[in-house]
Amino acid sequence: MIPKISVIIPVYNAENFLTRCLNSVLAQTLSDIEIICIDDYSEDNSFKILENFSVKDKRFKIFKNDENLGQGLTRNRGLDLATGEYIAFVDSDDWIESNMYEVVYNQAITNNYDLVYCGLIYDFSDGKSxxxxxxxxxxxxxxxxxxxxxxxxxxxxxxxxxxxCDKIYKRQFIEDLNLRFESERIFLYEDKFFNINFLVANPTYTFIPEIFYHYVVRHGSTMTSHRKNFLKRYFVMDEKLKTILFEGNYLNNELQWRFRRSLFEITFSFCLNALVYNRSIKGKISEFLAILKDDRVSSNIKYFSLKDIPVSASKMNSIVKSICFLILKYLC
Incomplete structure (x- = not known):
């Protein structure tokens, strides 16, 4: 019998959050689901937790990658294994309300939607939402x-x-598109690529404003650590997305401007990544010079002014951003 929903959960070093996540999926009022958990070569006790849950409930199907693949490729493995009518994704440090899948699935089958998405809430580490x-x-x-x-x-x-993660997708629609996630190691924001490809294919869809998904924001990990090939990965994504949107006749003037604003805002992340988060002095210099020499960055910044710079949480980062803006706009 085909499950109504296949829930795909990629797991990597999530032992502190994983039990809450899995319990929230286990508590779903829609019981006809399969839960596909793939450990991405964790170095902690994540896989042991998965084993315990698989003994507790046979709907859990657990797998382990032979090497660390990253979230995008691990989700792809889940897609290859899934048999459900619809596909859902949950991140291993997040959690969901107990009636999420019952509500969104019932809405999906009412009008045979290809996509149903719902409200989500951001839960911050300081207890605020x-x-x-x-x-x-x-x-x-x-x-x-x-x-x-x-x-x-x-x-x-x-x-x-x-x-x-705040959506369910009709699996047949995904398969007809032959749609999979890119690796985030060569393509920045693999989630964005997946969803834009899905939307450009003109699915039938609806939105349920009720909040079902809890997205847990943990500060201090990727936000303040050095990202490898950051600039390169951004433009690999940028070029592919523009091609997809152009071919789908969606690349209008407004969307062109959004691409400009996206590049402008992330330019300061490039700069902070190079000058603040790169631990190597040599690395700081070479990485920042690469940004200065990239005409795509310097030509784009000329459309904006100092007041457009995104707000920073720290005074030091604000100063770095302002200096980088002036250099890129007037000296490049």
């Missing part, structure tokens, strides 16, 4: 063009269509 701002015009069903615009450069606070 925040919900995304929804569009004021027809929040129940934003257009595909609106979702694509927001996917490239959001205009609404915390609103982004890029996460796959």
């Amino acid at each position: 925040a919900t995304p701002e929804l569009p004021s015009i027809n929040p129940e069903l934003p257009t595909i063009q609106f979702l694509l615009n927001e996917a490239i450069a959001p205009s609404l606070k915390l609103f982004s269509p890029n996460s796959p």
